[in-house]
Amino acid sequence: MQNQIYFILNDMSGHLSVPQMKQLQGVLLKRLGDQEPQNQKVENVEYVEMFLSAKQIEGCSERTIEYYKTTILCMLDSVKTPIRQMTTEILREYLVEYQKRRNCSKVTIDNIRRNLSSFFSWLEEEDHIIKSPIRRIHKVKTGATVKGIISDESIEMMRDGCSSIRDKAIVDILYSTGMRVGELVNLDITDIDLEEREGVVYGKGNKQRKIYFDARTKINIQKYLEEREDENKALFVSLNAPHNRLNIMSSVRLNDAPLRTLF
Numbered sequence: 001m002q003n004q005i006y007f008i009l010n011d012m013s014g015h016l017s018v019p020q021m022k023q024l025q026g027v028l029l030k031r032l033g034d035q036e037p038q039n040q041k042v043e044n045v046e047y048v049e050m051f052l053s054a055k056q057i058e059g060c061s062e063r064t065i066e067y068y069k070t071t072i073l074c075m076l077d078s079v080k081t082p083i084r085q086m087t088t089e090i091l092r093e094y095l096v097e098y099q100k101r102r103n104c105s106k107v108t109i110d111n112i113r114r115n116l117s118s119f120f121s122w123l124e125e126e127d128h129i130i131k132s133p134i135r136r137i138h139k140v141k142t143g144a145t146v147k148g149i150i151s152d153e154s155i156e157m158m159r160d161g162c163s164s165i166r167d168k169a170i171v172d173i174l175y176s177t178g179m180r181v182g183e184l185v186n187l188d189i190t191d192i193d194l195e196e197r198e199g200v201v202y203g204k205g206n207k208q209r210k211i212y213f214d215a216r217t218k219i220n221i222q223k224y225l226e227e228r229e230d231e232n233k234a235l236f237v238s239l240n241a242p243h244n245r246l247n248i249m250s251s252v253r254l255n256d257a258p259l260r261t262l263f
Contacts, residue, residue, distance in 0.1 A: 009130065025130065029085055044076050044083050051122050071115040083123065086133045091116065110140035150175070165224045170236060172217040179211055185246045187235040189225065194218050
């Protein structure tokens, strides 16, 4: 039935204006969409599962997939309309209400818009819907924020606040290389060449790039590795057994600050 609606709209495109085409599409979906055999109907959550599987195959990280899932399911929990009957107005109203209810920033709303846009664009590409209803909801304009520069004095204070050689090595390598915390926690010991003071990190999309660090970073990493007694391949692990790989929410002994808040 979905294909028949598409063919009808295509045949009428030369005879109707854009507003008339949209009105015709709405009527056809309303009148004919419910006539599909019960066994061909797809529930909203099934569309979400198919989308997430596609993103997994594309190589998206688990964190990205979880973000997609949370964003889309939150929308579907609030908007009870079947996905194939979603309209631009429904989604725009959802974003407005979400911002009012959560009192969140424009950046957050635009991130939600981008995730929903990716979802509906995929549905359109896979012929589950005729046209993405979020296409006409444009990027949310946000003010550009200039990040401050960390002074040498601040770095020295951070080093003084470290209670272990591991945490000093973490501060040094982050500051020396400018890598992301998410890249740091994914580093293995074999990714680092201490003699050449360089390494390889895996960024977004599993893209590789070289990093270079200074002599102090090399010395602190070397000391840290010499102290370790575990067999974990990760470059940075927890101080206590079973010495698991750190994650971005792990705390260093710097006022118990999570890694993600260091820089």
